[in-house]
Amino acid sequence: MSDSVFLAGDENWWRQAVVYQVYPRSFKDSNGDGLGDIKGITSKVDYIAELGVDAIWLSPFYPSALADGGYDVADYRDVDPKLGSLADFDEMIKAYHSKGIRVFVDVVPNHSSDLHVWFQEALASEPGSAARDRYIFRDGKGENGELAPNDWPSHFGPTAWTRTTNPDGTPGQWYLHLFAPEQPDFNWDNQEVIDDFKKTMRFWSDRGVDGFRIDVAHALKKDMSEPYPYIENYDVKHIPLDGSHHLFDRDDVMEIYRGWREIFNSYDPPRVAVAEAWVPAARRPRYASPETLGQAFNFDLLAAPWSARKFKKSIEFNLDLSEKSGSSSTWVLSNHDVIRHATRYGLPKKTDYEKWVMTDGTSPELDRELGLSRARAATMLVLALPGSTYMYQGEELGLFEVADLPGQVLQDPIWLRDGKTRKGRDGCRVPLPWEKGGSSFGFGTGSAHLPQPAWFAGYSVEFEEAQEDSTLKLYRAALKLRKELLTDENLEFVDSKRKVVHFVRPNGWHNITNFGKKPIALPAGSVQLTSAPLVDGKLPGNATAWITE
Template sequence: MPRTRIHQNTAAPWWRTAVVYQVYIRSFADGNGDGIGDIAGLRARLPYLRELGVDAVWINPWYPSPMADGGYDVADYRGIDPSFGTLAEAEEMIAEAHALGVRVVLDIVPNHTSDQHRWFAEALEAPPGSPERDRYVFRDGRGPDGSLPPNDWRSRFGGRAWTRVTEPDGTPGQWYLHLFAPEQPDLNWASREVRAEFESILRFWFDRGVDGFRIDVAHGLAKDPALPDLGLPEEALFDDDRRREEHPHWDQDGVHEIYQTWRKIADSYAGDRLFVAEAHVRDQRLPLYVRQDELHQAFNFSFLKAAWAYDELRSVIDRSISALGTVGAPSTWVLSNHDVPRHATRYGRGSTRTVEHDVDAGPCDRELGLRRARAAALLMLSLPGSAYLYQGEELGLWEVEDLPEESLRDPTWERSRHTVRGRDGCRVPLPWSGLDSPFGFGPKGSKPWLPQPAAFEKVTASAQSGMPGSTLELYRAALRLRQEQPGFRGESLRWLDAPKGVLAFERSPFLRCVVNLSQEPFPLPRNWGVLLASDRILGGMLPPDTTVWLWGGGAALA
């Protein structure tokens, strides 16, 4: 197969077409044997990421934290949790990654802090109405004695979104808002002090060479100051926010002024710094976050949540490219992350759209799920824009759904009254090598913080490396070709005529992608060569649940 030189597009910022690899640091690699992934383990595996072919690594929160929510309860935004390492080690890791050509994106958590943050301790010691309390959302309770919460809002983890504090004199006092766990009090972004603090935090890490930030709960910072009720029944555990056109604490217009300021900070640094938003909003609202003077990217959750079905995938791709194109922003594509069941498991079920961590989501055909996951990976990596990979998907890892209840750490498990197991199943430590646990995640004899299934023996990175047809080698080949082939570097996509059930599009006159989502084999054009396929192709027929990249030219696909 002819090869082209690596295509260098010097005009476009790196992030417009980047492949970013998400590291959930607790579960990536354990360097000191305490069962928890850390910076030492990540540094040791940087060559693996370079060989994989990613452009950047996004690291989930590594700041000091009591770990009530896996590090998303931050106690100090300018440090490193001792379980992960030191600030000096972090700075060395950033330099080493850069030396290997891998950029570094951190997670920033601006919606809430830990209840162990210095600010919250000061708020508890200060009286109502004080500047210390104004950093958070404190309110008097309802009822004659203030014993009822200020409104009926619900936590994303289940239960009330309000907790009452005891005042310094020992009397029952005000309530504070926590849209997530009680250990995660929400910040008040109407406070000038809060805004200034986070602007300083951004500069702290940019000064240390960080290339960008993923913004946690980017759609949640601004709240309706009236704090209106949602009209939820008293017994409701969760807020069904998907049915609401407008919501008092999600996707309020006030967030955009914040991000306009952040963009100015990023633009003041050299090297095309990046902001990518975790914004769970409707497709028509997403472009508001990535206008030219705001954030650079936003995660495409519509693509992640889409079923493995022709009509839905085609519609999501069209809507995403069209909507974001109105503001000149690139699309992002993602199949899994640390908050949803792995797509190799979702795609093996009858309802491939399921993304919630249900107690019983039905049986999974693991072989079918992996076949579709491999096909989805080639589809994702052939689309214009950038792609985000979740650690372990390049190994074909599945959701570990039989973790013992006593090992579950996700706060959702307790707050849902043991009805939702939570996200631990997609956070099980990675298998690197060996025949039994810890599978190279840590030194031999160490015990990972979540148990690994024995079946990991067959899918370790070592077992798959160099093995023709393995999922790891499929990803390596795809990322190499994505860099080498000029057709992947543009931002255009043209749909081709094909039977219903077959997605077919052209990225350049010589590069095409075909995905067979039908139940029947699909004949490929004879004068196009196979550049890469997610599964074996026999007799020129593309099997169901298979994706192929074609190189050449001349014939129609109809």
């Protein structure tokens, strides 16, 4: 077993940490089967250490049929045999801890895989049985129960209900799945479910895991009483502020997280957790309080256009929220669920990204130079902010979305379950390019599980290592300098031009981001780092500078 003794004592390490998200199946393949794996993650510990992050976060690596990229978990306390073993996991933890890098794992508590032993037991059991009570089974409507219990939609298709078949072959009850049919929702009013997830939290904490990312943290508790309300879709704007939604952000979900917090606080240092909670912003502090999970994702910048006014407004708003919760804010520009930010910033404002991907990225045309310059500037800006920064693998290379994946290779249930009208998220999940050549650009010795484009060669680690002005070199420099400049979580905005965001942190650390097109004069001081070369001593458009007094 691994432990975190070498890291004990610093209970607040997470408040301004930089966390690097690893999507295991697309990070590094160690055995040539086309899938990234645990040994592959271990093999790149030196790369991650040189990058300069404080922690890595692993998306699900558990046994899974991959109905939803691993978020359909068949066993919460094991490693998928295709990705390795628990012994491999222990070696990985040991390797990263030896470099002073902490490890987060993804936990998926809203639903399991339909292959989970509990769900298989439920299917073989009678309606009303204890086995079925761990999930949400209901009788159908209509003369013979042939109609779904209600018309609630799924995130991945038209209905959130699937009818079962009884052991004798006759039609049976229906079960709820807010995502794919292979992802039945747990019943969090069931004590066995509550107790088993506490066991899972202890299991990974005992192995040395330092933190947890909680998937769909707002959806565990549900009001399944009739009459069922009409729910058109699951947009956050439809979630009320009083905790009364039947499926999301109910007040009693905090009971679960208070129980987890007791477990987290029994370790030294306390284990940390961050909620993926798509809820109205005013409700977000509940998930981030010291009594519950401790931190919650702020996804506002995922939707913010390239605008000084929008960025500043989002920063001010979220710093205020974090103060209310007693937590620190989180800053996210890309992750495994969204179009990469180098692409978003290179497309015209108000582009419908789903429609853009459906054109294979041809309409409107992507301005790569503009997108990358803005992405580099945005990264330096968020790294200068108080709070945690969560990065997504490949953004340090300046990777763009792979928009032209053909339909026959797509794996995302959004594509498979929604009438093939949306390509989904595979474009940001294409395996990383480590080398300039080879069958999979150094990802593995064979082909990758998603095809990589030819242009990956010029964005590979090998290529960027040789370029002094590469995005990889910028990330390394920014992360190193950040550690030298970082102190407390204070920030003060400086009056500036309309298209400029200028703030100062303690130690006289100034961040100036030029959202406009024209170069601007910089304030007096020592220029420490810029995202683009200065032009006659001025900061060009779509660029950020760090200056110290």
